[in-house]
Amino acid sequence: MPSTVGPNPPPSHLDTAKNENPRKESIKRRLKGWFIKQTSSAEKQIPPPNKKSPSVSSKMTKFSLLRGAGRANSWTKKQQLVHPIPVMEIFVPSVAEKGLTPAQTNSYLVSDEKLASLTGATGSKILKEPDRLLFATSGPVPEDIRQADSRSTCHLLSTLASYAASPTGKKLLQKTVHMSPTNQATVRFSANDIDDQEVTVSTDRLLNKNRQDVFSFGNKSQALWPGAIEKAFLGMRAELKTNLQTEINILEKDGPSEAAANLMATRDRYTSSTGSTAADHSELFSAIQFLPPFPQCAPQEGLKQNFNSPITFDTEDLQNPKQQALLRRNVEMGIPVVLGTHGSAKGFFKAAKTGTPSNHAVAVIGPAEIRNDDGNIAGVIIYDPYGESLGGDRSRTGSRENSIDEDTLLSSPESSITSTSLTKEGGILEGYEIVSDDSEYDIVFEDEAQIPDNFSAPTYLKTSGSATRFYSYEELSDYFRNAATAKGGLTYDS
16 A cells, blocks of 8 residues: 655645745735635625525636636745656456446437526527537547536536546546437446436537537537536436436325335435536536446455445545545546535635635546655646636647637527437437436556656646646645545455
8 A cells, every 4th residue: 555645744845935036026915915805705705505506707707816816826836846657557348348238228318408498598509510529639638628617517527537637537438428420429327226328419519698608618629528528417417307206206106105215315316416407516426426437457455446436535534644545546546536625714715825716626637746855745636627717728739719600600509409310220329218308456657658648747836826736645635625536446445
């Protein structure tokens, strides 16, 4: 089991830069103070989760101020050279190779009209971009993700970013979503105690009345997969909630029953939310439990994999050396991991320092360390799903053209629905019932060829002001209140 940082760690990498220019430092402090004051004002206007969600413009103002505060704070921080640690790629077998019977599947189409209704995107428009690909040539990478300020889907997007950062996770993602001949995307979700959900959505961009993306298609790489999965996830949870509630109502016709109570627990586990839609404002593990499990590997002695549910860590776990070691082993195995920031006053204070909101989820994209003469500091590289808007874009594909030609917009989501959207004969849903939306390896490779393309070389990083940052395992509890692994994560064997 990997050891934690020793009792006498080297000086913290968080030390501020020396005050070489008093006037310059004074200006920085004043500007940072202004940003924090403005952000505090915006934060206080956000109601508790059980009350009505703030307007899109209010949320965008808040997040813009937070990002500005984080960038201002980063001016007083020193960059540290961070060395990513490569992880091993695990073989991903198919269902047939596993010798398993394909799971029973519920397949359906969710239209843009339905998605517009679920998100409250009144006056929405459709933008068709038929030349965009599902994945860029490098396959899925974290930088493909740029969260839209109008949505609260960080729990999903951070999960996707963590999968995209892992060589094994990339393969799992590519097995999860595929394109149909009609330029639609089909996404497969699976969770315990329910049938697999195979959801088909259009890959068109749904825009609100201000011509802003409702889903996460506004990335520079132009890859469609984050927005397509985000669309399908919302549609899936709404459909699943409706179907489970229908079953509960049938079971309760003759009064309360144990079967109905069990279904209620399943419904709440998979579809409960504190926001206005089925996909927003959810718990940290709400998305990662639907993504494919990490494949069977060879954990070191004393550990085992849990394929039934994510491995979760609370604040006390993140402070506990034994649990830190467990989290570290998961990260070093390449198992996808997400972290949740603090809420309340502590969350706001950290938000104003880092630029990442309170009650927000970020992705762990790999293990890393800072190497000093006095020893090494082990930790993780994280990625905030706000991406390039937080100064985190590192994609090699160049900037995309974000201007919108009014002639390419359809008048409404309804006009994008075609009669050829799904076919059963010889198509992607052959053999399925179409339902209308209405109704451990203890090895680390040193070979450069085994290192993922993204973040493979030593990189200068800070702890604020950018989407990509480094945190040591010892300081995770200062910035984050919980963590969750993908299914198939490692836990102790006793």
